[in-house]
Amino acid sequence: MVTWRIEPLASPRQIDEILTIEEASFTNPWTREMYLADLDNRGVSYCFTAQGEDGHIVGFCSVWRVADEIHINNLAVKPEFRRRGVATALLTHALAEGARLGAQRATLEVRRSNEAARLLYERFGFVVAGIRRGYYTKPIEDALVLWRESLKRDK
Ligand SMILES: CC(C)(COP(=O)(O)OP(=O)(O)OC[C@H]1O[C@@H](n2cnc3c(N)ncnc32)[C@H](O)[C@@H]1OP(=O)(O)O)[C@@H](O)C(=O)NCCC(=O)NCCS
Numbered sequence: 001m002v003t004w005r006i007e008p009l010a011s012p013r014q015i016d017e018i019l020t021i022e023e024a025s026f027t028n029p030w031t032r033e034m035y036l037a038d039l040d041n042r043g044v045s046y047c048f049t050a051q052g053e054d055g056h057i058v059g060f061c062s063v064w065r066v067a068d069e070i071h072i073n074n075l076a077v078k079p080e081f082r083r084r085g086v087a088t089a090l091l092t093h094a095l096a097e098g099a100r101l102g103a104q105r106a107t108l109e110v111r112r113s114n115e116a117a118r119l120l121y122e123r124f125g126f127v128v129a130g131i132r133r134g135y136y137t138k139p140i141e142d143a144l145v146l147w148r149e150s151l152k153r154d155k
Contacts, residue, residue, distance in 0.1 A: 002052075002084060002085070003089075004050040004051065004052070004058065004059075004085070004086055004089045004090075005050070005051045005052075006048050006049070006050055006051075006089055006090060006093040007048070007049055007051060008046065008047065008048060008049070009035075009039065009047035009048070009049055009060070009062075012036060012039065014049065014057060015032055015035045015036070015039075017049075017056065017057040018035060018047075018049070018057060018060050019031075019032060019035070020078075021057070021058075021059065021060065021076050021077070021078050022074070022076060024076075024078065024079055025076035025077075025079075026074075026076065027137075027138035027139075028136075028137060028138055030062075030074060035047070035062075038062060041064075043065075044064050044065060044066070045062065045063075045064055046062070046063050046064075046065065046094070046097065047060060047061070047062040047063075048060060048061045048062075048063075048090055048093055048094055048097070050077075050086045050089055050090050052081075057078075058077060058078045058081040058086055059075075059076060059077035059078060059081065059086040059087060059090055060074070060075075060076065060090065061074065061075045061087075061090040061091060061093075061094045062074045062075075063094050063098065065098060065101055065103055068102060068103050068104045068105070069103055069104070069105055069106065069107060070094070070095065070098035070103045070105070070106040070107070070151070071106075071107055071108065072091075072094065072106060072107070072108035073108075075087055075090060075091065075108075075117070077090075082116075087120055088120070088123075091120070091124055095124065095148070095151055098151055099151040099152045103151055104149070104150070104151055104152070105147060105148060105149050105150070105151060106126070106147070106148045106151060107129075107145065107146065107147045107148075108121070108126070108145075108146050109132065109135065109143040109144065109145055109146070110143065110144050110146060111136055111141050111142075111143065111144075112131075112141055112142045112143070112144055113141060118144070121146055121148075124148060125148045125149075126146040126147065126148040127146065127147060127148075128144050128145070128146055129145050129146065129147045130144075130145040131143070131144055131145065132145060
């Protein structure tokens with residue numbers, strides 16, 4: 001099993017690599033401005049990158065810590081690096097960092113049809129707690145609202 005290096009997003013230059021993965025992964029990708037604003041929002045925003053041996057970013061996870069909650073905003077892996085444990089490494093790290101910062105629980109939204117992500121989150125103990133009807137566009141689709149309680153318990 002390859003070990004991915006998980007590092008915080010450190011510089012605006014790395015945003016280019018993240019945007020390429022965003023565009024390959026989402027129909028409504030975040031923009032450079034959103035990531036730049038995130039980089040500035042210290043103490044709330046955390047963006048973790050997974051890097052291969054050559055230092056290139058193969059995946060990322062961006063989260064906000066709000067009071068005792070972690071909100072997972074984006075998680076995506078370069079298509080050619082999927083099913084190699086990158087998202088697992090990112091999520092493990094993000095949840096552990098959240099717990100270290102005092103968060104008790106984590107939440108996120110996921111498209112109802114996103115089987116891959118739903119299976120991944122299920123593995124991490126997330127359960128469906130609600131539905132936001134027509135939350136997503138391109139195409140319009142419901143969001144499932146997932147929560148994971150007791151972050152401090154394990155990963
Ligand atoms: C969802 C996503 C982040 C998973 O990344 P990944 O690095 O491939 O995930 P991992 O390799 O860590 O997979 C861990 C487990 O998740 C599940 N999983 C991941 N991708 C899957 C797929 N395509 N089909 C079925 N199960 C899948 C499996 O249980 C997998 O374990 P296994 O490989 O031992 O069977 C990736 O597919 C992606 O970037 N998708 C597009 C963006 C996206 O949908 N992000 C989530 C938004 S909420």
